[in-house]
Amino acid sequence: xxxxxxxxxxxxxxxxxxxxxxxxxxxxxxxxxxxxxxxxxxxxxxxxxxxxxxxxxxxxxxxxxxxxxxxxxxxxxxxxxxxxxxxxxxxxxxxxxxxxxxxxxxxxxxxxxxxxxxxxxxxxxxxxxxxxxxxxxxxxxxxxxxxxxxxxxxxxxxxxxxxxxxxxxxxxxxxxxxxxxxxxxxxxxxxxxxxxxxxxxxxxxxxxxxxxxxxxxxxxxxxxxxxxxxxxxxxxxxxxxxxxxxx
Amino acid sequence: xxxxxxxxxxxxxxxxxxxxxxxxxxxxxxxxxxxxxxxxxxxxxxxxxxxxxxxxxxxxxxxxxxxxxxxxxxxxxxxxxxxxxxxxxxxxxxxxxxxxxxxxxxxxxxxxxxxxxxxxxxxxxxxxxxxxxxxxxxxxxxxxxxxxxxxxxxxxxxxxxxxxxxxxxxxxxxxxxxxxxxxxxxxxxxxxxxxxxxxxxxxxxxxxxxxxxxxxxxxxxxxxxxxxxxxxxxxxxxxxxxxxxxxxxxxxxxxxxxxxxxxxxxxxxxxxxxxxxxxxxxxxxxxxxxxxxxxxxxxxxxxxxxxxxxxxxxxxxxxxxxxxxx
Numbered sequence: 001x002x003x004x005x006x007x008x009x010x011x012x013x014x015x016x017x018x019x020x021x022x023x024x025x026x027x028x029x030x031x032x033x034x035x036x037x038x039x040x041x042x043x044x045x046x047x048x049x050x051x052x053x054x055x056x057x058x059x060x061x062x063x064x065x066x067x068x069x070x071x072x073x074x075x076x077x078x079x080x081x082x083x084x085x086x087x088x089x090x091x092x093x094x095x096x097x098x099x100x101x102x103x104x105x106x107x108x109x110x111x112x113x114x115x116x117x118x119x120x121x122x123x124x125x126x127x128x129x130x131x132x133x134x135x136x137x138x139x140x141x142x143x144x145x146x147x148x149x150x151x152x153x154x155x156x157x158x159x160x161x162x163x164x165x166x167x168x169x170x171x172x173x174x175x176x177x178x179x180x181x182x183x184x185x186x187x188x189x190x191x192x193x194x195x196x197x198x199x200x201x202x203x204x205x206x207x208x209x210x211x212x213x214x215x216x217x218x219x220x221x222x223x224x225x226x227x228x229x230x231x232x233x234x235x236x237x238x239x240x241x242x243x244x245x246x247x
Numbered sequence: 248x249x250x251x252x253x254x255x256x257x258x259x260x261x262x263x264x265x266x267x268x269x270x271x272x273x274x275x276x277x278x279x280x281x282x283x284x285x286x287x288x289x290x291x292x293x294x295x296x297x298x299x300x301x302x303x304x305x306x307x308x309x310x311x312x313x314x315x316x317x318x319x320x321x322x323x324x325x326x327x328x329x330x331x332x333x334x335x336x337x338x339x340x341x342x343x344x345x346x347x348x349x350x351x352x353x354x355x356x357x358x359x360x361x362x363x364x365x366x367x368x369x370x371x372x373x374x375x376x377x378x379x380x381x382x383x384x385x386x387x388x389x390x391x392x393x394x395x396x397x398x399x400x401x402x403x404x405x406x407x408x409x410x411x412x413x414x415x416x417x418x419x420x421x422x423x424x425x426x427x428x429x430x431x432x433x434x435x436x437x438x439x440x441x442x443x444x445x446x447x448x449x450x451x452x453x454x455x456x457x458x459x460x461x462x463x464x465x466x467x468x469x470x471x472x473x474x475x476x477x478x479x480x481x482x483x484x485x486x487x488x489x490x491x492x493x494x495x496x497x498x499x500x501x502x503x504x505x506x507x508x509x510x511x512x513x514x515x516x517x518x519x520x521x522x523x524x525x526x527x528x529x530x531x532x533x534x535x536x537x538x539x540x541x542x543x544x545x546x547x548x549x550x551x552x553x554x555x556x557x558x559x560x561x562x563x564x565x566x567x568x569x570x571x572x573x
Contacts, residue, residue, distance in 0.1 A: 015351075094319075
């Protein structure tokens, strides 16, 4: 059992490495991952001044959301269209291993994007990250959850525009409903409930906590648990959708 | 007999369409097994089930004794798949494509590099190993796809239309490579709509039509089964409006124009030839050539499926054009 899992993880890593080479680490993907979040920040900032702590946490989360899901959303569809997905299906891999491999590629990409944004932004805005280790953990769990979200769109879609439309349908409402640049407490109570069903809420909250607090707070733990649950559910959902699609 | 593939009552139902209807056959170790059928006959669905890419509705498939559904990983480790459309990664080099394929099958690091080198040399791609596969010609991509399918030394290699869309030289190269691989002990499951190709390469062939298995045997036995019809191939100095006239002659059961010739299915050759000579004289025609032929595998195919090989090839090409437009 342990050997089978280890084998599955190693193969998933190979898929991630291949995906990184083929899809991710190209200049346009980095610029796209940065461009939309910065534009959204500028739009929010016009409505009123945003505190530096909200900017750092919000922008870092948004960069990860847009960076990972943009490519994750098409990673499976593109392979289906070019026929290379058949290579993966014919190889000794479970569907879950394929999904995991694809998600890991987005995960690593998200980590790099976050590093590119968080640390320079903290320096420029004069924000002190009280607990960098907690920030790194929050970033890691966020990146995994967002990559898994992108894979759901990719598993479901039959062609690239459908995947892009679906990922936008999932991402844009989240930007406005998750308290990215506005404190969640200022939202009407119904919207606060809706926000609790969105992974971006927990990502922003965990990052804010690591910036503001030195120790591990109860909210931070809940945020990490929620992001973990999102990852598990989204990975299982992607596997199920793919299983139906290839039946 | 050492079985590599054992298929029992395999069925696949898609909503209201029965794509594969209760087919059974075996493939022996070391043979080239042909799988023939027109477009939509159920060939691709069958291959997808045999290689574990989709689950059957009912029935079983065993690859080297491993059940493809229940022991999917173990079964897939023993299979190499070359789909109809080459599925290598265009963005990666030839070398990286092979190494990635080897990694998925957990071939040991030193071994995977040795095998990649050997295969690239065997397939004449070693000089281009560092080039992006996207810059390769169709024939080179095909060779690289086959090489990638062989990297883990599979017990059986599935070749789906390996020469489809290739130029004559590349097709001949792939055919020779297939023969050489088989001589070196690789069992091959070959799908093709070029019946002549199946006749040249395969020790046994299966014919499938509308999801049902029509026949499984070696090509010579299949040809012998239609020998009740003898064939005369004749060409005249004119070809217009002749098919119907020739078909109405005594002893002729069927007349088909093939290029500038007419292929006549006759019940008695010795009686039919003098009649043909009389027919030519009466119609002011000059006989350019006249030959008697043994039934080909194509004739057996036509007899058993009721479809002509030309129809099958045309359907296939049309299907590809539609796919490329899509």
